[in-house]
Structures are given as structure tokens and as C-alpha cells.
Amino acid sequence: MSYNSQVETFVVGDLVCFTGYEVENPPLAHKIGIITKVGLGSKHYRLYDIYWIHSGSITAVNAKHLVLTYLK
Numbered sequence: 001m002s003y004n005s006q007v008e009t010f011v012v013g014d015l016v017c018f019t020g021y022e023v024e025n026p027p028l029a030h031k032i033g034i035i036t037k038v039g040l041g042s043k044h045y046r047l048y049d050i051y052w053i054h055s056g057s058i059t060a061v062n063a064k065h066l067v068l069t070y071l072k
Helices: none
Strands: 015-018 032-042 045-052 058-062 066-068
Touching: 015 045
Parallel strands: none
Antiparallel strands: 015 032, 015 066, 032 045, 045 058
16 A cells, blocks of 8 residues: 555544654643644645644644544
8 A cells, every 4th residue: 555545635524633743742632633624735745724622723734644533
């Protein structure tokens, strides 16, 4: 399986978990957020705006650092 086929595509409202690089190891609750906007990008590089439930902040995150927190 190629790397690109492993990166998921998300839609607004999806509940996701951040799996990217961490300097520290925060609790799982700090890694859960909701997709609020599908950003620009190519097939290999798509950004999503994520509303982080714990902190109330919004950041853009690459799809390769996200997974769904539930199964469809």
C-alpha cells in the first residue's frame, strides 16, 4: 500500500485525533478535535482547520497527522 493511499480524506464535522509529532506526550483529550474547514492542497498535501475541543483553538493540520476517532 502506498503512503498516499493511507492518508484519509475528511469532511467538515468529522471528529479526529492528532497523531503527529509531539515534543511532550499530552493526554488524549488534548488531541481530539473537529474538522471545521477543508483547506487547499494537492492530492499529496491537504490541510484541514481543526477546532481543538480541549483548548478551543483552531489550527491547520496536514491530513497525514490525523485519524478518525470513530469508524464510519
